[in-house]
Amino acid sequence: GENVEQHPSTLSVQEGDSAVIKCTYSDSASNYFPWYKQELGKRPQLIIDIRSNVGEKKDQRIAVTLNKTAKHFSLHITETQPEDSAVYFCAPWSSGSARQLTFGSGTQLTVLP
Amino acid sequence: KAGVTQTPRYLIKTRGQQVTLSCSPISGHRSVSWYQQTPGQGLQFLFEYFSETQRNKGNFPGRFSGRQFSNSRSEMNVSTLELGDSALYLCASSLGSSGTDTQYFGPGTRLTVL
Secondary structure, eight states: OOOEEEEOSEEEEETTSOEEEEEEEOOTTEEEEEEEEEOTTSOOEEEEEEETTOSEEEETTEEEEEETTTTEEEEEEOSOOGGGOEEEEEOOEETTTTOSBOOOOOEEEEEEO | OOOOEEEOSEEEEOTTOOEEEEEEOOTTOOEEEEEEEETTTEEEEEEEEETTEEEEEOSOOTTEEEEEOTTSOEEEEEOSOOGGGOEEEEEEEEOOSSTTSOOEEOOOEEEEEO
16 A cells, blocks of 8 residues: 655744645555645645646645655645644545555644744 | 535444444535544545445454445444544545545544543
């Protein structure tokens, strides 16, 4: 099955700074790479995703970059705001035998005002 | 469109009992996946149902089971509850035609086993 490692586990940044979270996976058949945000007491919500034929995708202050050779993808948040404080999960998906989302262990992002 | 709903939202049971949780997907979605979320193990995949058939299963004991009805609503059942089953159980629905379809999560059912 897929082994997923997410770093760092906690991240504190000053408001306005950038934050980067990295996710490393093991299954070379993985071809879909979403990031989910889970605020305290709420459900996980997809914030951005990328497919294996694309190296980078941006959506306003959020971007995801993919390095298939090295088997990792990263979430980039620029100009962070207090409402970005949440737990972020990567969840690479494999079309191989796994056929399921395997979630990383999560990164607690705290944006300090 | 209404979002994914789960019932009940909170549940307290004792060891040895069994429990049934329900998930109603977004209208038109045919796939329902179930996840267990705990502070120690994070989000772990339980199983996925598509068109009333279990399409995929995670690494959980047979005490965990599920089913899906013709209207795509899904239930999961946990028998002979153990203390370690205390967790937030999340379901997620998607169109299901492709594994890369966006999954939309429900609010979860918080299960406490005493």
